Amino acid sequence: QQPVQSPQAVILREGEDAVINCSSSKALYSVHWYRQKHGEAPVFLMILLKGGEQKGHDKISASFNEKKQQSSLYLTASQLSYSGTYFCGTEYGTGANNLFFGTGTRLTVIP
Amino acid sequence: NAGVTQTPKFQVLKTGQSMTLQCAQDMNHNSMYWYRQDPGMGLRLIYYSASEGTTDKGEVPNGYNVSRLNKREFSLRLESAAPSQTSVYFCASSEGTLPRNQPQHFGDGTRLSIL
Numbered sequence: 001q002q003p004v005q006s007p008q009a010v011i012l013r014e015g016e017d018a019v020i021n022c023s024s025s026k027a028l029y030s031v032h033w034y035r036q037k038h039g040e041a042p043v044f045l046m047i048l049l050k051g052g053e054q055k056g057h058d059k060i061s062a063s064f065n066e067k068k069q070q071s072s073l074y075l076t077a078s079q080l081s082y083s084g085t086y087f088c089g090t091e092y093g094t095g096a097n098n099l100f101f102g103t104g105t106r107l108t109v110i111p
Numbered sequence: 112n113a114g115v116t117q118t119p120k121f122q123v124l125k126t127g128q129s130m131t132l133q134c135a136q137d138m139n140h141n142s143m144y145w146y147r148q149d150p151g152m153g154l155r156l157i158y159y160s161a162s163e164g165t166t167d168k169g170e171v172p173n174g175y176n177v178s179r180l181n182k183r184e185f186s187l188r189l190e191s192a193a194p195s196q197t198s199v200y201f202c203a204s205s206e207g208t209l210p211r212n213q214p215q216h217f218g219d220g221t222r223l224s225i226l
Contacts, residue, residue, distance in 0.1 A: 002153065030212050041115075041201065041217035042154070049212060087153060091212065097169050101154040 001026060003090040005102035012078045012109050020073040020105045022088030031064050031071040032089035032099070035082075042087060045073075078109045113137050115218035117202050123224045124192045132187040132221050134202030142205045143185035144169075144215065145177060147198040154201065160185055192225045199223070 003024045012018055022031060030049045034042040048064035048071060059076045071090075075082055085104040092098045118133045136143065145157040156169030160179040174196060176188045185204075189196060200221045205213035 032214070034215075041219050042215075044214040044216065047212055047214060089154075097156060097159070097167065099156070100170075103151055103153040 001090075001092065001100045003088055003100060003102045005086075005088055005105050007105060008103075009106040010108070012107065014080060014109055014111055015077055018075045018078060018107060020075075020086050020088075020107070021070060022072070022090065022102055023068075023070040024090050026069065026092055028064075028066065028069055028071075028090050029093060029098075030091045031062075032091070033062055033071075033073050034087045034089065034101075035084045036087065036104070037084040045086075075107070078107075080109050080111065083107060083109045115202055115204055115216055117200075117218035117221050119221060120219065121222045123226065124189075125226055126192060126194060128192050128225075129188065129190050130192065131189075132200055132202075132223075133184070134186065134218060135184045136202075136204040136216070137183065138204060138206070138216065139182070140204035140206050140216070141182070142207060142213065143179065144203040144205075145175070145185070145187045146201045146203065147171065147196075148201060148220075149198050157187065157200075194225050197223060197225045 003022050006021045033045040036042040050066045062073045064071045085106045087104045089101045115136045144159040146154040155171050158177040160166045163182045178186045202218045203215040205215050207213050
């Protein structure tokens with residue numbers, strides 16, 4: 001039930017854009033996105049509920065395609081501070097044991 | 112402004128030893144969680160507590176026990192540590208009693224090595 005993230009790693013230059021995908025083989029209730037810097041705790045970015053909504057936070061936004069059972073995280077005009085590992089978490093129902101995290105996408109932004 | 116506090120931050124154990132990882136949150140959250148994070152595996156849920164006095168198994172509960180001491184504190188115990196339990200352990204909390212659609216707030220983690 002673990003979602004599949006792609007790509008596994010990406011290197012960007014400052015100012016470039018990136019897309020991180022999260023796919024599920026089962027119908028989803030919601031998708032979480034978190035960012036984790038090396039040696040630190042994961043930090044919540046956003047939750048998307050089923051209904052195909054799109055959310056944004058500064059220059060980081062995400063979409064949720066319920067029909068395709070996937071979510072995409074968009075990072076535009078990347079900054080050095082965006083470096084880290086991005087995790088998606090997919091919820092399949094009520095209860096904490098219905099939330100599964102992907103293995104992460106390591107994003108490195110270089111000057 | 113502490114959020115979720117975990118102790119200790121680092122620990123080395125010998126196989127067969129026991130220890131308790133402590134977690135406390137000051138956000139008045141109802142739900143608390145214990146995850147382990149292994150290279151290439153993502154975060155996996157060990158146990159969770161949707162409210163004070165209740166605990167439930169997650170994806171990988173074997174070899175662990177938990178106690179929800181009160182609303183603030185949720186501890187994780189390894190009774191007889193094994194090398195396979197070498198990992199980074201994260202405690203998290205969320206506001207509602209139903210974890211669904213709730214942002215989770217993570218502690219800084221405990222890096223545990225078992226020799």
